[in-house]
Amino acid sequence: MRLFKYGTNCRHFINHHQSTFWMFLGFIPLYFIIAANTAHASTDSGSTTFPDNPVKVEGNVLEFLANNFAQLPENQVTTNNDASVYAHYAQPTMRYRHGILGDSTEAQQLVVVQDGMAYTHTLTESYVYEDIQPRLFDVDNDGKLEIITIRTHLNNGAGIMIYKIVDNVLSEYAWVKEIGIANRWLNIVASYDLDSDGIVELAWIQTPHIGGVLKVADIKAGELVVLDALSGYSNHAIGERNLCLSVVTKTENGVVFYAPSQNRRQIAGFWLSDKSIKKVNTISQSVDFSIPLLSQHDFGDKVVKVGFCSGL
Numbered sequence: 001m002r003l004f005k006y007g008t009n010c011r012h013f014i015n016h017h018q019s020t021f022w023m024f025l026g027f028i029p030l031y032f033i034i035a036a037n038t039a040h041a042s043t044d045s046g047s048t049t050f051p052d053n054p055v056k057v058e059g060n061v062l063e064f065l066a067n068n069f070a071q072l073p074e075n076q077v078t079t080n081n082d083a084s085v086y087a088h089y090a091q092p093t094m095r096y097r098h099g100i101l102g103d104s105t106e107a108q109q110l111v112v113v114q115d116g117m118a119y120t121h122t123l124t125e126s127y128v129y130e131d132i133q134p135r136l137f138d139v140d141n142d143g144k145l146e147i148i149t150i151r152t153h154l155n156n157g158a159g160i161m162i163y164k165i166v167d168n169v170l171s172e173y174a175w176v177k178e179i180g181i182a183n184r185w186l187n188i189v190a191s192y193d194l195d196s197d198g199i200v201e202l203a204w205i206q207t208p209h210i211g212g213v214l215k216v217a218d219i220k221a222g223e224l225v226v227l228d229a230l231s232g233y234s235n236h237a238i239g240e241r242n243l244c245l246s247v248v249t250k251t252e253n254g255v256v257f258y259a260p261s262q263n264r265r266q267i268a269g270f271w272l273s274d275k276s277i278k279k280v281n282t283i284s285q286s287v288d289f290s291i292p293l294l295s296q297h298d299f300g301d302k303v304v305k306v307g308f309c310s311g312l
Contacts, residue, residue, distance in 0.1 A: 052120040054168055061086050061113050068118075072107055074241065076133035080145060086113040087134035087147050090120075096128045096154050100185045100209075102239045106130050110163065112147055112170055119170035121163060128152050130185060132243055137191040139174070139200045139219045140164075146173060148191055148202075157184035160204060162219070176217065176224050179206060187236045189214065189246040190257050192303060194272040201227070201272060203246075203257060208234040212262055216272055227275040234262045237289035244292035248303040256280060258299065260287040267297060 057064050065077060069090035078087040089107035097104040106128035110121045123129070130152035136145045139162060147170075151161040156178035164173035179186065189203035199218050206213045212234040217224035235245035248257045256269045258281075269281030285297060294302065 052122055052170075054117045054119045054170075057113055057116050057118050064118070065090075065111060065113070069109070069111055073103065073105055074132050078134050078136055080136055084114065085136060085145050087111070087136055088113075089129050089131065089134065091122070093128060095125065096130065096152060098130065098152075098183050098185065100183075100236075100238060101130065101132060102241050106152070110134060110147065110149060110170070112163070112165065114165060117168075119165055119168075121170045123151070126154055128154070130158055132241055135188065135191065137200070139191060139202075140221075141198070141200065148188065150186065150188065151175075152185070153178045155182050157181050158186045160186070160188065160202065160224075162202075174219055174221055174224055176202070176204070185209075185236075187243055187245075189235060189259055190248050191219070192248050192255065192257070194248075194255050194257060195275075196254055205233055205235050205259065208236045209238055214259060214270070214277065216277055227272070228277045230270075230277050230279070232262050233259050233268060234264070234289075235259050235293075240289055242290055242292065244294065245287070245289060247294050247297075247299050249299050250301045250303055255303070258283075258293065260289070260293065264289065267293070 062077060065088050070092060072089055072092050079085065088111045090111050091108035092105045093108045094104050096106055108123050108128060110129065112119045129149055131150040135148040137148060138144060139146045147163040149161050150158055152158045157180060159178035160176035161172060162174045163170050184207055186204050186206045187208050189205055191200060191202050193199065194201045194203065194216065201216050202219050202224060203214065203216045206215055211231055213229050213231050214233045215226050215229045217226050236243060246257065246259045248255060254271060256271060258267050258269050260267055264287045267283040267285055267287060268279055271278045271280050283297060287293065287296060
């Protein structure tokens with residue numbers, strides 16, 4: 001009966017509350033503008049995916065991964081020196097058909113095994129891991145390994161997401177914002193304390209197929225801010241699965257890291273000094289982009305870490 005009365009008196013209500021009614025309608029487009037801006041801010045921050053609950057690993061880790069997770073064609077598993085940490089991409093998807101790594105199959109899920117527990121982080125439908133193999137490195141010097149990934153947004157292209165296990169959750173720790181346009185990619189060069197200041201830096205080449213830009217940022221919690229950038233370098237060829245085209249070395253004067261020139265005819269060496277990238281060495285040598293750079297030249301005192309194919 002109350003509903004019937006409300007319906008019959010609807011016109012009377014509008015006539016007496018016309019200004020309030022139109023004010024309410026005016027808020028509708030404003031709501032959608034705010035919602036859109038909030039969604040955009042969420043994309044910028046990287047906080048758009050959600051970790052899953054950890055599960056106990058039974059038996060051999062590699063068998064556990066093979067039996068419990070849908071495998072990618074590459075089926076690459078990264079582990080550290082003592083095999084206490086494993087990292088692996090799973091759940092193939094073809095929702096992003098860039099094909100820069102040789103096919104249109106990318107990953108939806110990151111799997112990390114540590115201390116007998118498997119932690120997973122599954123992406124929303126807006127993202128894929130456009131990558132071959134996760135990287136392990138202690139980026140915050142706390143004695144525990146973080147996981148470095150290339151994560152791509154379907155509309156905004158590739159970015160970098162670093163994960164950390166905190167309170168039994170595989171969480172987003174630090175990130176490089178996406179390039180800003182679909183079908184644009186980047187490849188990681190190094191994660192290391194490149195200027196010996198006690199802070200680990202991250203180096204990568206943005207759009208290595210289109211005038212590649214070498215960038216370096218300090219790794220700290222949150223969005224990483226670029227310290228410096230230089231154009232004209234590349235560490236990947238279209239269609240190749242080899243992402244290992246960089247090397248880090250130690251010299252008497254400090255750390256030197258290497259990457260090929262865009263024309264593949266030289267290998268350039270760089271220092272990071274006073275937050276600036278300085279080119280300090282040029283090796284006149286053609287580079288085969290199908291095999292790791294580490295095997296193409298004698299780089300001297302290499303900084304080699306298992307699980308980081310770039311020579312870390």
